[in-house]
Amino acid sequence: MTKIFSLDGKVALMTGASRGLGRAMALALAAAGAHVVVNGRNEAGIEKTKQAIIAAGGKATATAFDTTDIVKADAAIDRIEKELGHLDILVNNAGYGNAKTATEATNAEWNEIIEVDLNACFRLAKRASVGMIRRGWGRIINISSINAHIAREANANYCAAKAGLEGLTRALAVEWGAKGVTVNAIAPGYMMTPDNMDTPLRADLEKREWFAQRTALKRWGQADELDGAVVYLASNASAYCTGTVLIVDGGMSVKI
Numbered sequence: 395m396t397k398i399f400s401l402d403g404k405v406a407l408m409t410g411a412s413r414g415l416g417r418a419m420a421l422a423l424a425a426a427g428a429h430v431v432v433n434g435r436n437e438a439g440i441e442k443t444k445q446a447i448i449a450a451g452g453k454a455t456a457t458a459f460d461t462t463d464i465v466k467a468d469a470a471i472d473r474i475e476k477e478l479g480h481l482d483i484l485v486n487n488a489g490y491g492n493a494k495t496a497t498e499a500t501n502a503e504w505n506e507i508i509e510v511d512l513n514a515c516f517r518l519a520k521r522a523s524v525g526m527i528r529r530g531w532g533r534i535i536n537i538s539s540i541n542a543h544i545a546r547e548a549n550a551n552y553c554a555a556k557a558g559l560e561g562l563t564r565a566l567a568v569e570w571g572a573k574g575v576t577v578n579a580i581a582p583g584y585m586m587t588p589d590n591m592d593t594p595l596r597a598d599l600e601k602r603e604w605f606a607q608r609t610a611l612k613r614w615g616q617a618d619e620l621d622g623a624v625v626y627l628a629s630n631a632s633a634y635c636t637g638t639v640l641i642v643d644g645g646m647s648v649k650i
């Protein structure tokens with residue numbers, strides 16, 4: 395049974411893997427057997443994730459680039475294909491919100507979020523798909539958010555970008571399915587990552603508890619609670635699953 399979850403021989407690129415959910419998912423893919431290429435903008439951060447994977451007995455390489463930098467992102471994918479022979483799994487995880495209300499956000503602040511959470515994911519998927527389609531096997535996993543489904547105040551750009559990312563997931567699934575490439579998304583709820591866009595929210599204990607009570611499980615998610623979802627979608631266990639959004643939110647979106 396565990397064989398269908400094996401990623402032995404596969405190469406995965408995890409964007410935004412220096413900390414938080416990306417780091418946890420990178421470790422999980424490596425534990426399942428993949429060689430994980432760890433990305434982020436900050437060299438020191440991705441080096442730590444790479445070393446953690448190696449210390450756990452896994453295989454990893456680090457490559458620093460900003461996912462919104464078209465030239466560097468394309469070059470990184472080409473380098474992986476050349477140096478490691480193939481890129482089989484892309485996890486579009488790098489992303490964030492800037493907590494601006496629609497009223498106060500400038501065009502630049504709107505565009506920044508659309509660029510990192512949607513446009514960059516499209517370009518990486520497009521570039522990575524070339525080799526995947528040629529080989530007839532690929533997995534693209536887009537990290538969306540529960541905010542694609544239910545909105546929070548001061549988050550219009552983020553909600554729009556993540557909803558767009560889920561639409562893109564369906565469109566690419568339809569376009570590339572017959573070519574052996576599946577495209578799915580994971581929509582996490584509120585997760586306890588150490589230092590991210592929700593740090594100020596979690597610092598307010600009343601709000602923190604309010605978000606916990608909004609879920610069916612009455613708690614925030616832990617950073618490693620996407621591990622099962624990402625290994626499933628990256629492996630042959632999900633062979634007949636494409637264009638779907640796996641919601642991992644402790645039941646927040648099904649609760650009144």
Ligand SMILES: NC(=O)c1ccc[n+]([C@@H]2O[C@H](COP(=O)([O-])OP(=O)(O)OC[C@H]3O[C@@H](n4cnc5c(N)ncnc54)[C@H](OP(=O)(O)O)[C@@H]3O)[C@@H](O)[C@H]2O)c1
Pocket residue numbers: 409410411412413414415416433434435436437439459460461462486487488489490491510537538539540581582583584585586587588589590591592
């Ligand atoms: N945590 C949650 O509760 C939650 C809930 C729903 C969805 N999500 C989504 O899950 C993903 C990860 O969230 P997280 O909470 O783990 O975030 P995080 O802790 O802030 O980590 C974000 C990671 O992305 C990297 N990054 C940011 N912008 C980048 C860029 N332009 N190019 C390359 N790397 C970049 C950061 O590293 P550098 O700073 O070194 O670049 C870091 O490794 C995001 O897409 C987020 O929207 C998170």
